[in-house]
Amino acid sequence: MAAPTPGRAAGTSEARHGAGTKSERTRERIVDATARALNARGYAGARLSDIAEIAEVQAPAIYYYFSSRDELIEEAVSVGLARTMELMSEALAQVPDGTPPMNRIRVAVAAHLNTLLTHSDHAAAAIRTVPQLPKEMRERQFDAQRAYLAIWRALLDDARTSGDLAQDIDVRAALMVVLGALNWTVEWWDPERGSLETVITTAQTLIEHGLAA
Amino acid sequence: MAAPTPGRAAGTSEARHGAGTKSERTRERIVDATARALNARGYAGARLSDIAEIAEVQAPAIYYYFSSRDELIEEAVSVGLARTMELMSEALAQVPDGTPPMNRIRVAVAAHLNTLLTHSDHAAAAIRTVPQLPKEMRERQFDAQRAYLAIWRALLDDARTSGDLAQDIDVRAALMVVLGALNWTVEWWDPERGSLETVITTAQTLIEHGLAA
């Protein structure tokens, strides 16, 4: 169900090896192509003909797998949100018990940026496209978004409980400010002008110090 | 063929009060409407018919003032960047000489958020739309963007010079992370769910602590 972006380092879960029947692979190519088109042109600008070209099929072939443009786009966004969630969960699962909250937040920052900037066109597409979606579609993705926010919220709440978070900070606002800093990287980071490590380290430092008591 | 574009006073404050001839006011309504449409649907999704409806004119009327959709959009974006710059300059101009760099940064944060979230659809449109623009158009706005970035860059450089900035921070990356945090507020801030003050204060705190030595 989850699809690799060809020519990119694949993630770790077995579902992402491009295996499966030819039909499954074609479907995956189409969803992948959609994510790329959404990144390049946004919701209104992503044309089926572009998507078809990227996926190396004829445009009507898309209708063999999806019954409308919107259904396809929704699938791509939905996969993106799921991917983001999944990679975040994996990253946090590997953190040893007893790790201080601030360190877990650093892990989360790195995971989010890695997902967004290198692991998944889908994740970037989802995050950047959601605000442009028609209301009904956006609402249908609401739960997935909320679940992801809840993970972050728990991280900040832990920090507050343990006294590591500055007392005067509004947790909700702080969370959104932090996520904004991370999400916006998609708009400016250029792998040729600065390393991903620099971005991650800078974000981690700023966020940790910014939040700390 | 080129339309008269009377009194292109865009960006000067008097132009913002609906003054001038009827023609000037219509032109302004169209540019304002464009900013709103860009915010609502992005570059590809902003239709001339939408814009016309918001501006309360018929679509062909737009061609009296602009020779193409792209020219209009570019004007709206350009006005937005100018507005952002202008409001930032005004804010910083009011800061007394000798104010410590970090405090000036706090002022800049407040000015940016005020502009974005309450003073100007154009600013928000410009900032959110620029990444979606066709390459040539984006490049033509490059100088304006760079000038704005330069203001911020100077603020951070001052902080570094005065030793107020953490030593291990990459200034360029830090600046983009900070601006991302601010720009993304447009996507989530809802005046009915939290005060603007909270957003500004939270952002100021996070950023100041995040950057501080």
Next chain:
Amino acid sequence: MAAPTPGRAAGTSEARHGAGTKSERTRERIVDATARALNARGYAGARLSDIAEIAEVQAPAIYYYFSSRDELIEEAVSVGLARTMELMSEALAQVPDGTPPMNRIRVAVAAHLNTLLTHSDHAAAAIRTVPQLPKEMRERQFDAQRAYLAIWRALLDDARTSGDLAQDIDVRAALMVVLGALNWTVEWWDPERGSLETVITTAQTLIEHGLAA
């Protein structure tokens, strides 16, 4: 609102002289063209490109007047039913009071056939197309159909009351059989192989004798 079929003998009511603004005339041409296309190919087969060609406009021009293919088709059918009704009313209005029921039925037969076979593409289109329409559209034309049937029904009821109608006849069934005989003429009558007068006379004779006591 009512449109003439160019090149055909126009009806009598002033609304049908092709007058009006240029816009009204274009709209009429489109509705007329639709009636012709419906006659030629039926509901599913009538293509907008055909209609546009007959009306001598480009296909998208149709959308200036109608918001969808179905809306246009419904208008054409609706005009056809109205035309049928109108011509029938005019014909019956000219029959002197005191005319025996059977003679009025003869007038109605002639009126129906005249409308169908020479006065109006719309009438023929309406009658032949209605059974093919999507359910919702068909139901919306139900009232108009019923009103027309009611006129006929009244004619037959009068005949029954005056004892001119054979006693053993089921009025509803007889009415439908009669109308079927008339409506089907569209499928076979060829002006080059037999005169309209022959058709009308034959139908009148058959129907009068068929119904008579």
Next chain:
Amino acid sequence: MAAPTPGRAAGTSEARHGAGTKSERTRERIVDATARALNARGYAGARLSDIAEIAEVQAPAIYYYFSSRDELIEEAVSVGLARTMELMSEALAQVPDGTPPMNRIRVAVAAHLNTLLTHSDHAAAAIRTVPQLPKEMRERQFDAQRAYLAIWRALLDDARTSGDLAQDIDVRAALMVVLGALNWTVEWWDPERGSLETVITTAQTLIEHGLAA
């Protein structure tokens, strides 16, 4: 390239009992489904996917039996005409020699209506669809139609010869008017609102009296 069309027993009565190999039965289901689709949506509106669904096969399976949509439709229409002819012949064959012409016409009326309204989707499809067919296809069915018309024509000619037919009637026109009355029943008869007997009796009475001297 041409598909084997095994056992084209269409029109013979045993073929109508679902006998034969599985292949023959599938072919029959497809032709039956086509007749139904033609009745429901007409020539242009009958989609292969509809037909396939009714026949409970996948659309490409149709190409095993027919080499194109038109060939299939032509077959369905052709079967319909043959069926009509066949049932009429059977009915008339059972009429004792020496039966007066008018009584034979009553038998024909009953046979035609029975065929159309209860015995065969194909007959209804053929009769209603023929006028919509592309010219070449229609012409290919011309002989079958003419043969059927000839039967009716002979019935009327007999009546004229024997003096039972009104002298002033044009036989050709009268025949078409009569058949129209019968054919149109498909458009309005609803088994739930009136019995078939009523329809048949009414038609017989009207037609007999209508034609009689």
Next chain:
DNA sequence: CATGAATGAGGTTTCATTCAT
């Protein structure tokens, strides 16, 4: 004998744009 997968042709519809008024 039948299907899953895909395609080419062509349909309806949208939209920026033009032009006479």
Next chain:
DNA sequence: GATGAATGAAACCTCATTCAT
């Protein structure tokens, strides 16, 4: 200074048809 009317280009989508399996 603005609009009603219309168009060309191109979008989404449907459908008959093909082909490997």
